[in-house]
Amino acid sequence: MITFDSQIGLYVSANKLQMVEVNYTGREYLLENVDEAYFDEQLDLVNDKESKSIALLQAAFNEMLIRKPLRTKRAAVSLPAETFYIQQFPYDNTLIEEDIIAQFKWELGVLYPNLPIDDLVIDHFRIEKNLLLNYNNAIVVAFPRKCLKVIQNFCKKNSLYFRFADYSHFASDKNLELISGDFxxxxxxxxxxxxxxxxxxxxxxxxxxxxxxxxxxxxxxxxxxxxxxxxxxxxxxxxxxxxxxxxxxxxxxxxxxxxxxxxxxxxxxRINPFAGLSTSKALAISKYLRDRSYGFAPAAGIAYRLF
Known part of the structure; x- marks a missing residue:
């Protein structure tokens, strides 16, 4: 089984904050908390002022903490699709890393001419040619640095050790590593x-x-x-x-x-993201486990991340 330290996974959408907490008991990894709280108004991480975004996040987070305090301070966050710019580009594997990054920035600038490229957090992972695409390519993921700053400052305000942020779809796919099957x-x-x-x-x-x-x-x-x-x-x-x-x-x-x-x-x-973990006795009666488990895939997957 995958091993990792205790951690909470947060999923920030436009209308709510979801949380999944996994804790190590000394013998096993236990699903400790599953919860969500709705914002008082729509959240737009890209366009809202930082103060407004943090206020909405804080109110929802406080609501969940009142119901059940955290047992860990390590946090990872998954962000929604509307926050991201995702493209797939071919690349020349004879180029050095610096030149490849420059190429990806140029490609993004062509596709999004009104987007300030230097204000983006950009990451990529390379894919060797395969049966699907017969050329070397890379999936390039970018999102506004402003959004990362909001999440970092929110975590700092709550004394959370912020580990990383990721795209909600990638986070959801992480659940497959804990589920029995052929995925x-x-x-x-x-x-x-x-x-x-x-x-x-x-x-x-x-x-x-x-x-x-x-x-x-x-x-x-x-x-x-x-x-x-x-x-x-x-x-x-x-x-x-x-x-x-x-x-x-x-x-x-x-x-x-x-x-x-x-x-x-x-x-x-449809995959139940909690099927691969033991559940605390107190959580076993949770309505989210009983009725809404599928909807917590981004929060659960980011909680299960190893790095």
Whole structure:
């Protein structure tokens, strides 16, 4: 089993703050707390003033602390799709790292000419050519440095040791490492549906090798866009190679899952992010574990992160 220190995972969306706490008891890793609290008004980390963002986060956090104090001070945070700019670029592996980063910044500047590139936190991970894409490429992830500062200052205010922030879809996929099954072998599609956004990944052995983010999409267009990507985006594999499609999202119902399965003709799965951990006795009766577990994937996944 994956080993890690006690930690809380926070997921910040536009309308609420979710928290998952995992603690090491000396013998096992125990799911200690699962909770959420809604903001008094919509949160926009990108455009709101820092003081407003922290005030909204603090009020929601205090509400959860009143119900159950924390047992750890280590925190990791997952952020929503609307915060990120995510693209996939080919790169020349003969270039030095500095030149590759410069290339990615230039590419982002071309795609987003009104975006101050130097004000972004930019990270990337490289993908060697494979059956899907027959050239070396990298998934480039960027988000405003302002958002990171808000999270850092919020954690500092609450004496939390802030470890890292990550994209909510990547955080959700981390749950697969704790779940029994075949998810880390072969080809899967992973989608995260939240609000008006759709994030789609192709996973190979549990790692993303392709990603596409739609920040604004109508519900009736979700199936069409998934079909376009699978069938017409230049991917070099046939759809029958996929073992299934993992569907993350707070508002994804069983009916939605059945509709996706019928229209896409692919097995669709929802994953309970808490299925791989023991649960404290006090938490066993939690309504979130009983009725809403699927919606906590970003908070749970970021809590399970090793680094």
């Amino acid at each position: 880390n072998n072969g080809w899967y599609i992973s989608v995260l549906i939240t609000g008006n956004s759709l994030s789609l990944e192709v996973l190979l052995d549990g790692k993303p090798v392709f990603i596409k983010l739609f920040k604004e999409i109508e519900a009736q267009d979700i199936v069409r866009q998934i079909n376009i990507i699978i069938n017409k985006s230049g991917l070099n594999i046939k759809r029958d190679i996929f073992k299934g499609m993992i569907v993350w999202g707070d508002e994804v119902s069983n009916q939605t899952l059945s509709q996706l399965e019928d229209q896409l003709r692919i097995k669709c799965l």
